[in-house]
Amino acid sequence: MKILVSGAGIAGLACARELGTRGHDVTVVERAGRLRVTGTPIDIRGDAIEVVDGMGLLAKIRKQRVRMSELTQFVDSRGEPVARIPLAEISDSDDDIELLRGDLVRILADALPATVAIRFGDAIGTLTDADADADADADGDGDGSGGGRGGGVDVRFVSGRTGRYDLVLGADGQHSAVRGLVFGPEEDYLRHLGVYLALADLPGEARSEGPNAIHNVPGRMAGVFRYGGGAVAVFQFRSEVVGHDHQDLAAQKRILLDAFAGQRSWRIPELLDAARADPAFYLTPASQIHLPAWHRGRVALVGDAGYSPAFLSGRGTSLALTGARFLAEELERCGDDHTAAFTRYEARQRPYVTFAQGRVHSGRDRMLPATWAAIAARNEALRASGAGAS
Ligand SMILES: Cc1cc2nc3c(=O)[nH]c(=O)nc-3n(C[C@H](O)[C@H](O)[C@H](O)COP(=O)(O)OP(=O)(O)OC[C@H]3O[C@@H](n4cnc5c(N)ncnc54)[C@H](O)[C@@H]3O)c2cc1C
The missing domain is CATH 3.50.50.60 (FAD/NAD(P)-binding domain)
Structure with missing residues (x-):
């Protein structure tokens, strides 16, 4: 056909x-x-692994595998680690392969x-x-x-x-x-889950051996993820749907900048500058x-x-x-x-x-606590579960 x-x-x-x-x-x-x-990085899970195997691509995909979460820490406004994702939750099994979307x-x-x-x-x-x-x-x-x-x-x-x-x-x-x-x-047909994701390239960020970092302020997170010689600024924020033309890059950037207006802790201003400068800036609602x-x-x-x-x-x-x-x-x-x-x-x-x-809500509560108290409680719970800050 x-x-x-x-x-x-x-x-x-x-x-x-x-x-x-x-x-x-x-x-x-x-x-x-x-x-x-x-x-x-995105995940290939469960039966999708059989699918890429059936395509003859599994070996190539495994070669590009990254283990992002393992290297990701939550940091405070000075960049000091305060918690990290528990190792027990990190999928490192044959049932989940994490690799860069671009790969x-x-x-x-x-x-x-x-x-x-x-x-x-x-x-x-x-x-x-x-x-x-x-x-x-x-x-x-x-x-x-x-x-x-x-x-x-x-x-x-x-x-x-x-x-x-x-x-x-x-x-x-x-x-x-x-x-x-x-x-x-x-x-x-749309059901909005109250969160947006934005990504901006960080061309000036040297490849680092260090962990990836996520910093929270209430209802928002900004992070730096590094991999394979590149780095990206990652933002998430709680927001209702903001109507805009999905092909209008400037309008998409404005949604991010408005959401972080007045936020100056950690590296947020610098990361917003990267978003302003990125011609391949990406913004999506969690819908x-x-x-x-x-x-x-x-x-x-x-x-x-x-x-x-x-x-x-x-x-x-x-x-x-x-x-x-x-x-x-x-x-x-x-x-x-x-x-x-x-x-x-x-x-x-x-x-x-x-x-x-059906599997979305715990992710939002983990990544985007709505208040300072909820951020502290999240960090405390992670530390108590054995996921220390180091
Ligand atoms: C640039 C980019 C970055 C992403 N980053 C992440 C991420 O960091 N984390 C995450 O979880 N998901 C991310 N996603 C979404 C993720 O890839 C998808 O949710 C998932 O892989 C399902 O893929 P899809 O092919 O259905 O959609 P997508 O991967 O979104 O692909 C859709 C494709 O259609 C193209 N397209 C859109 N409109 C038209 C049109 N009218 N005519 C022709 N082509 C069109 C787009 O340019 C794109 O290439 C990203 C998607 C894109 C496009």
């Missing part, structure tokens, strides 16, 4: 790899000008068959699903007409190009444009997407686009990987019957999504 994938993140690249190696004609369209390789993106991209094309700097502008039109017509007046052009999805890209595809997959992340076009506005179905007609959603569990779950990447694999396997099994394949994909993936979306 001729398949268009929107988004070259984890879900999109995994779909392209899985579908391309099964003989489909796959094009990926990515809004950014290149692969987006920023991000703190996983590169590994997946390198594993694409030569037949897969990635078109950067473009995006889907409109899409018309002939089957969905026919269904709508049948529902409307019962005459069964309406498509008449044979099955397919007609796509007009933002660049002005056009194309017809057998299937379109929305793997374009939490603010998925495909979801917006096919299922309607984000607000209808989940809850949709009753992930497909309509010839269009299906994979990864955060369909079922973001929010970064607080630590499971978005694993869901993207299992989703891509199940979808490709079911298309293979069901042949031309994409409706049956999409239905089976959903049935297999849904339990993983339900599980992941």
Whole structure:
């Protein structure tokens, strides 16, 4: 089949790899000008490990493994360690592999068959699903007409190009444009968890042997994470949804700067300067997407686009990987019957999504105590559990 994938993140690249190696004609369209390789380490957990093993990528992924949490301390305003995450909680098992998001993106991209094309700097502008039109017509007046052009999805890209595809997959992340076009506005499906994450590159930070540091003020944290020759400033803060254009970098930076206005302890001012300067600055709300179905007609959603569990779950990447694999396997099994394949994909993936979306709250309380008293209590509890400050 001729398949268009929107988004070259984890879900999109995994779909392209899985579908391309099964003989489909796959094009990926990515809004950014290149692969987006920023991000703190992400986790591959549970059955997603089998998925990357099935792709033949497990050894490469293990080679890039990092153990971030092991090296992470909470620090006070002078940078003195006050607590760290208990070793017992650090996943260092065969059931959890932590690696840099950028490394996983590169590994997946390198594993694409030569037949897969990635078109950067473009995006889907409109899409018309002939089957969905026919269904709508049948529902409307019962005459069964309406498509008449044979099955397919007609796509007009933002660049002005056009194309017809057998299937379109929305793997374009939490603010998925495909979801917006096919299922309607984000607000209808979004559950905000009251937290934002922001990341900024720290090019001036020398590679350090020292631990990564997290500093809390009530309802906010700022941190420095170092790895593999690079370093990133990490921010989290409690906030209700702040409406903004998701493509407007200046607006995204303003949300962070407003959230930390007046905060001057530890390295916060310097880290905010790094955010101001970073052209690849990244900001995301911790929001989940809850949709009753992930497909309509010839269009299906994979990864955060369909079922973001929010970064607080630590499971978005694993869901993207299992989703891509199940979808490709079911298309293979069901042949031309994409409706049956999409239905089976959903049935297999849904339990993983339900599980992941249910696992978010303890992370927020740990990382973002709301008051000074709660920060002190968190540190005390960590020390009492044997997770000292050294
Ligand atoms: C730059 C970046 C940094 C991240 N950092 C972290 C992190 O530190 N911690 C964490 O837990 N999660 C992070 N994530 C999210 C994490 O990668 C996902 O939650 C998870 O891996 C599921 O992946 P996904 O492919 O569904 O979504 P994503 O990885 O978000 O990928 C979506 C892709 O679609 C592209 N895209 C968006 N809109 C369009 C459009 N209209 N047309 C075409 N392409 C489009 C995006 O540019 C992106 O490449 C980050 C995502 C990105 C893009």
